[in-house]
Amino acid sequence: MANGLKASDGRLRVAAASTDVSWILLEPADAKALLVLGHGAGADMHHVSMTAIATELSRQGVAVLRFNFPFMEGARRPVDSRAVATATIAAAVAQARELKPRLAVFLGGHSFGGRMASHAVLDHDLGDVRGLIFCSFPLHPAGNAATTRADHLAAIDLPMLFLSGTRDALAERDLLAGVIERLGSRAELVWLDTADHGYKVQKRTRARSDSVFEELADAAGRFVSRLC
Secondary structure: OOHHHEEEEEEEEEEHHHHEEEEEEEEOOOOOHHHEEEOOOOOOOOOOHHHHHHHHHOOOOOEEEOOOHHHHHHHOOOOHHHHHHHHHHHHHHHHHHOOOOOOOEEEEOOOOHHHHHHHHHHOOOOEEEEEEEEOOOOOOOOOOOHHHHHHHHOOOOOEEEEEEEOOOOOOHHHHHHHHHHHOOOEEEEEOOOOOOOOOOOOOOOOOOOOOOHHHHHHHHHHHHHOOH
């Protein structure tokens, strides 16, 4: 690929769902770490946002292994249960270690993928995971503000980075800030300028000149560098 990035792909087995799912690894020549990245509930690993996140992170020296959850393989069906989703993440982490055993592993995802990643570290033995990166963590359904989806985060003893748009309807700003405050030094919150849950920005009022994906990757790259 252009810009010194290499792509490879394959399939991995998810025993809990009795199926195989697809994965894509995008990596720079000088990768310092590898992020296992799950997609959201509404689109698979090929979505433009997932591709942009992986590309910009790779340009920051972070290899990214994306994968599909079983519900996004073939015909669409209801979102996977927590048990199936976390088993898929565990299988993806194992695949990442097999492909790149020398790279430090981080875990995260967009929306549903990030939330399930946080459950996966509690539900499975994933080995040495350096930190969690949440892209648009879905704190609550739109129009139904609450923080119960974050209750389990207190049990996670890992560094956590939350990358949330200032207009994200699934993460009311005061509520998300309160969650981060309660997590203490384990958690860091970075606001993405004028972005909504799907990374759409308001160009007229956005103060930054770079893209939202460059903004996201810049913050995530610094987080990874501190922990490698």
